[in-house]
């Protein structure tokens with residue numbers, strides 16, 4: 369092993385790492401979209417006041433919140449085919465598992481957000497004749513959205529970094545590619561340094577975007 | 591001033607758990623009249639308004655608005671249900687939608703519930719904002735307004751639905767004293783123009799000037815009702831007398 373830290377050895381592999389970054393990006397986007405949509409539905413089911421909806425949602429959330437995402441990824445890759453006949457490639461299995469997992473966290477964030485909007489807002493809407501769905505859509509959710517902005521941003525960043533877990537089943541994302549490059553070059557420290565920077569480059573703009581959103585919202589209603 | 595019967599409350603009972611908060615309330619309100627409800631804190635005034643606004647389920651009794659039922663513990667023959675927006679309510683804490691401009695606060699429900707187009711809803715909103723003296727504030731967010739302005743916007747928002755009955759629950763109690771007058775002025779105008787109103791308030795001057803009748807409530811019951819001159823000058827019930835003397839800072843009025 370070389371005694372000196374020599375970042376140049378990584379340069380020939382940058383195109384490979386870039387393609388890994390691209391896979392990581394797509395994995396992140398797909399699971400966030402899946403997670404937000406499903407999370408919102410789960411939150412609404414829990415808030416519906418209908419046991420038939422609230423209970424399954426509650427079970428789902430606790431199941432996915434309390435088991436490690438790595439276990440879920442491996443399970444969806446190896447466990448789904450024999451049980452259901454549905455076979456997914458590593459990317460598909462990881463996207464599905466991560467999306468379903470993060471949906472449970474989004475659901476709890478969104479539920480807390482909706483519950484944090486004062487009950488008087490529901491009452492004001494009701495005496496104007498607005499129905500439950502109209503009230504939810506136009507009065508409650510926009511206010512809840514402002515409240516959940518910060519925790520949602522944190523969760524998105526957490527998830528994008530968490531896509532690295534997909535390396536365990538061989539999805540060709542950033543960490544997986546990095547591991548292969550490290551094996552080839554015998555320079556794990558240099559490779560991982562480059563990878564860390566790449567994750568930062570991917571996630572920091574997300575942090576900035578959410579901060580900007582929060583500022584805009586604060587200005588709009590002041 | 592008093593027309594035909596608009597609102598009738600019959601033997602209304604409301605309980606929270608084992609506590610009976612409204613204990614057989616009867617109340618008639620004639621179309622076009624203004625009724626002021628007074629009574630000690632905890633006597634059930636807010637609960638009565640909230641039951642009429644259908645914000646609370648009732649345990650027994652019937653509430654009817656012009657022959658249509660608002661709430662009832664029994665089936666009421668063939669009577670139709672009243673439309674939710676026929677009864678407007680204004681709250682002590684304004685409850686404007688903070689994420690919407692004043693204009694959007696006013697137009698949201700008419701567009702969704704009455705199916706008004708944007709232009710029509712905005713025209714109606716600007717007219718009403720002018721009436722309550724907020725023509726300049728249409729584009730402002732609620733947080734930019736004073737309490738008095740917010741409450742006037744809330745009144746305008748309720749009027750957008752053209753309700754047949756307006757409920758006011760201590761709408762000036764959260765306001766700085768110097769802002770009370772501007773809100774009461776709007777309510778006076780509204781009453782003069784023939785709006786039927788049920789007003790819970792501690793503003794005795796307003797009750798004297800505007801109310802056709804004043805109702806005194808205690809322990810979930812209507813104790814006494816009469817025109818303001820009569821009820822304030824010569825209350826018949828000892829409880830009314832005791833309450834008024836406490837409120838007006840006199841010991842007995844004899």
Ligand SMILES: Nc1ncnc2c1ncn2[C@@H]1O[C@H](COP(=O)(O)OP(=O)(O)O)[C@@H](O)[C@H]1O
Nearest residue numbers: 606609611629630631632633634635636637638
């Ligand atoms: N949501 C509630 N749960 C339990 N008790 C309530 C609730 N709302 C009101 N009450 C009780 O009902 C009684 C009447 O309250 P309220 O109608 O607010 O009186 P008022 O408006 O005349 O001051 C009070 O004793 C109050 O504690």
Ligand SMILES: [Mg+2]
Nearest residue numbers: 635636637760
């Ligand atoms: Mg009250």
